[in-house]
Structures are given as C-alpha cells and as structure tokens.
Amino acid sequence: MTTETSTAATVTDRAARLDALPADTPHILDNPALASLTGPHARFAERRGRVLRYPVDVTGWVALPDEPDAKDWADLAALAGPGAEVPLSGYCGRLPDDWEVTFRIAGVQLVDESLAAAPAPEAVRLGPADVPEMLDLVARTRPGPFLHRTVELGTYLGIRRNGTLVAMAGERLHPPGWTEISAVCTDPAARGQGLGTRLVRAVAHGIRERGETPFLHTAAANTDAIRLYESLGFRLRRGTAFLAARVPRRPTAGPPACRRRGQSSAGRAPVEPL
Template structure:
C-alpha cells in the first residue's frame, strides 16, 4: 500500500530518503544541491526550522518549498513567489507511445537549460539533468524541441518534471509523447508517477488527465530567501 501522505511535503521526504545523497540537511531543514535545483523541504514550518534552513541558502540564492501546509514565513525571510499548484498522480497503466525520445546527458545541459529558461516549466538549473532520467525529442536539424524527465523520488513515487516544448514545435503531441514515455518507464519500475502543474494551466491539466493523472491535492510552491 503506497503512503501518498508523503506527497504533502515531497521534497522533505525525498531528501530524507531516496535522494538524501543529492542534498544537504540541517536538523528540520533540507535542500537539494544548488546546482541541481533550488528546491528544499522542511520537517515542520516554524521559526526554528526556517532558522535551520538559513545556513543551507547561499547569499543571493533562494529556495523553493512545495507543501500542502499553510504557514507564515518568518519576518527574517522574504517571499519572492507563491504559486498554487495541483499535484497530480497517475495510478493507471501507461502504454509506451510510438515516439521514442532520446535520453539526455550532461552534453545536453546547455540546450535543456535554454529550453527551460524560455518556457518556464518550473525550477531548472545546469545540473538538473543529474536528478533522474531526462528525455528529449529533436528536430531534423538536431535542435531539442521538447523534453521531460524525473526529478523527486521518494518511496514508491517518482515525479515527472520539466515538461516543456519550444513554442514553434507545439501542437505536434510532443509533450504527450514524452510524459507518456517517462510515466511508462516509472510504472515499469514498479513506481507511481506524480507531477505538479500550475492551477491556472488548464491546457496542461487536461492533457495530464487524458494520460490518466488525477488531481490529488492543491499545494503551494513558495520561493523564499533570507533577508
């Protein structure tokens, strides 16, 4: 029986289980290494936990917290962004799509970062490809048209992340093929795929629902930095 409650604070549980080696921890606070992603998590949302998070955040850097918990950010922290997101889970069987993407490597980091920066699918940095298996689809001239991959892993759950396509290549079903492919790989590993999507992104939500994802809960992605 899968314990879906860990998804209320997915980063904290990933950083204290499957992906502990990818991050740093200080008491009730943890975060992934800065070159991988700015995401972090807290065991609880109080002043003491935020104080323990502070030494993990370099000057001029920020950290993103994704949680179902409603809390007040301490006065010595600045809120840069607070975005409501739906957390969607797929327990349905995933067929392998006809389109087979290529697995991205460190050599693709620059092209992947350029795509993510232009389309803003969520936090993405130069080392994000090192968090899991990422895949892309290329045009005939070799350009990376679209990509999707795995980010957080915890228990029997793996996050589908960085779903993005250059605007000029949209409408071809590339995102659908990539999400289907990555979700099928996750399911083949005996794990359940989940993802996060902005609550305002009706088009993406409709696509994910067609692929068997269902909204589990609304969370907030809050980006904060020490004052």
C-alpha cells in the same frame, strides 16, 4: 457559454473537488522534497539539523519538517545564508515575521491513476552532454526551473527534429515509491504534434517499470495543462503552493507550527491550498 465563463467554471469545479479531499490524512506526497532527500535522493542532501536541501545547481527544492520550529528556521537561514531567496514550494504554514515572501502562486499536484504509459521509439536519453541544448529549450519554453545539474535527478528523454532538441520531459523529485515528472516542454514551432504527450507516457513507462507511480505538479491557473494531464489519466490529488521567501539578514525568531487547511492563525495569513 463564453470562454471566460467556461474557464471560471472549470477552476471553480476543481477548487470544489480539492476542498472535498481529506485535509488531515498524512501522505508521503504532502512533503515530497523531504521524502526524496531522506530516501532515494539522499545522496544529494545538504543538511543542517532537520532541514535539507538539494545543491543549488541541481534544483531549488528545500525540505522542512512538517511542523518546523524556531531551530528549523534558524538552520534554514544558516544553510541558505543571509538575504538568500529560498524556494519553499508546498509549505503550508506561516513564515516567521522577518521572512519576506518574494514569490507565490497556487499550484496543484496530480497522480497517475490510469495513464497509458508506453515507450516513445523516437525519444533519446538525454545526459550531461545535452545540458546546453536542454537549457536553451527551457529558456524558449519556460516550463519551470531547470538548472545545470537537474539532469542528474533521473531519466530525461528528448525528441530532436533535424538535429535540434524540440521537446523533452524527465524526472525530478523521488519519494519512495513515487517519481515526479517534470520539465515537460515543446518548442513552439513543434507544438501540435503530440510530442509532449508521447514523452510524458515514455517517462511514465520507465517509472512504472521500476514499480513506482508517476506524479507531477503544475500551476493551478494552467487549466489547459491540467485538462491535458487529466485526459492522459492523471488525477488531481491536492492543492499546493509554489512560493519563495527571503532569508532575513539577522537571525530569525521562531514561527508558529505549520497549520493544516482550514485552520486560522493570527498575523500573516497561512499559505493555503486551493
């Protein structure tokens, strides 16, 4: 079997497994940003009506209600400002006609099922003073958005070699009872040593110590990362989407309600899970 055939088979297998998951069973992780900003991360919440978001220098996550109406979209437009680009990761429904999609890729959500969590003795706690180094590592490795105040969201651990930060991982979204592991990255020169794995297990250990369960997100096309996380004990829970849209420069009209997987709608196609 060729590499291309093997990769295609892996993606097809995961898609089939996702299709088999219940589409209409509500779960707190279906809208993790909303659960975070109305729960443990309420101190970060910027609110207008039913719409919440994190400060723009903390993380780009925005929380819409499960079925946003016309007022919710107008509130989001007012909160973000005319012409602003707004991340809408995880949103499953149609956008209003005058909102422009600027970015969209398929993603997956995985949850801890049998992870061997353990401390990493060589890992150090990272804080605000380490942010310049963290931003430099993120720029070299591109694990996803990490901003000047992202470190405030939870515990971040790092490993240094000869005084240089070469690997890190930490906590981002925090729905009640759950914590997202994020910003997992290793400098290219330090890969192959298992540093990322040790940090994931160490961050998960801290989460478990609080009586919570780790989860994470990654791109659906990142099959190597998915395979690694599954080998560590994470289970594929659902497909999702990472997308962003531009706020119209004039007030928006209302959209249709969010539709669940498998439902059709007229006009703009809904953002579907895998």
